[in-house]
Amino acid sequence: SQQGEEDPQALSIQEGENATMNCSYKTSINNLQWYRQNSGRGLVHLILIRSNEREKHSGRLRVTLDTSKKSSSLLITASRAADTASYFCARLSYNQGGKLIFGQGTELSVKP
Amino acid sequence: EPEVTQTPSHQVTQMGQEVILRCVPISNHLYFYWYRQILGQKVEFLVSFYNNEISEKSEIFDDQFSVERPDGSNFTLKIRSTKLEDSAMYFCASRRTDKLSPLHFGNGTRLTVT
Numbered sequence: 308s309q310q311g312e313e314d315p316q317a318l319s320i321q322e323g324e325n326a327t328m329n330c331s332y333k334t335s336i337n338n339l340q341w342y343r344q345n346s347g348r349g350l351v352h353l354i355l356i357r358s359n360e361r362e363k364h365s366g367r368l369r370v371t372l373d374t375s376k377k378s379s380s381l382l383i384t385a386s387r388a389a390d391t392a393s394y395f396c397a398r399l400s401y402n403q404g405g406k407l408i409f410g411q412g413t414e415l416s417v418k419p
Numbered sequence: 420e421p422e423v424t425q426t427p428s429h430q431v432t433q434m435g436q437e438v439i440l441r442c443v444p445i446s447n448h449l450y451f452y453w454y455r456q457i458l459g460q461k462v463e464f465l466v467s468f469y470n471n472e473i474s475e476k477s478e479i480f481d482d483q484f485s486v487e488r489p490d491g492s493n494f495t496l497k498i499r500s501t502k503l504e505d506s507a508m509y510f511c512a513s514r515r516t517d518k519l520s521p522l523h524f525g526n527g528t529r530l531t532v533t
Contacts, residue, residue: 338519349423349510349524350462357519395462404467404475405450405518411461 313396313410321418326383328413330396331376337399339372339379340407344393353381353394388419421445425511425525432501432532440496440528442511451494452512452522453486455479462510468494501532 313330320326330339338357342350356363356372356379363370369382383390393414397407424443432438444451453465466476468486476484485497494513498505508529512522 340521342522344462347508347527347529349526350512350522351524352521355519355521399518400475402475404452404469405514406452406464406467406475407522408464409454409462 313394313413315413316411317414317416319416319418320386322386322388324386324417326386326390326415326417328381328394328415329378330380330410331378332396332398332410333377334398336374337401339370340397340399341368341370341379341381342395342397342409344395344412346392350395383415386415386417388417391415391417423511423513423523423525425509425528427528428526429529430531432530434503434532435500438498438501438530440498440509440511440530442494442496442525443492444494444511444513445523446492447515448513448523449516450474450514451486451488452514453496454510454512454524455507456510456527457507465496465509498530501530503532506530506532 340355341353344350354365354370356370367384372379393412395412396410400406426441451468456462464477466480467474483499487495508527510524510527512524514520514522
């Protein structure tokens with residue numbers, strides 16, 4: 308499959324804990340993107356990391372990229388109940404249309 | 420902040436009927452996409468559209484599907500003869516020309532085929 312694999316598929320934590328979600332992919336990439344989806348809503352872009360970057364931060368989000376292992380991780384620190392959502396990694400296809408290919412997603416539940 | 424809007428939010432139709440899902444992408448975006456998500460499953464690419472033509476389509480996007488940009492603002496997905504398995508959330512997305520620019524998604528149309 309061209310799509311990424313994410314683990315875990317589901318993650319349940321307490322408020323204040325950190326949440327780590329992982330993503331693996333099979334082909335070379337130009338960049339990797341992470342999106343969030345609240346239940347029944349559209350996907351919202353969180354962060355993009357380029358292939359020549361190893362780590363990137365945005366607020367409570369930290370993304371790492373290991374191109375040798377073809378994997379990325381998203382860390383949410385000091386989680387809040389409002390972080391409850393599904394999180395997807397996505398890679399850009401090199402085809403002309405520039406589509407994003409999404410992973411299976413991790414369903415995060417943060418309990419208050 | 421500008422956003423992608425989709426209508427209707429929920430569409431119920433009978434098997435064999437035609438449906439048109441509508442989207443208004445962000446005005447200065449040039450790449451448009453349709454994705455679908457069957458309940459609880461992955462987000463699947465259907466089609467990309469640029470410069471008034473399809474630039475790529477997936478295996479799902481067979482002859483029953485078509486897209487159109489009838490004017491300068493709307494982007495539509497038509498399913499000619501719906502099947503039960505077409506029941507899903509359909510998301511429209513758009514982005515600027517720069518391939519590093521993120522996709523902006525609408526909130527989707529939930530299509531239920533009975």
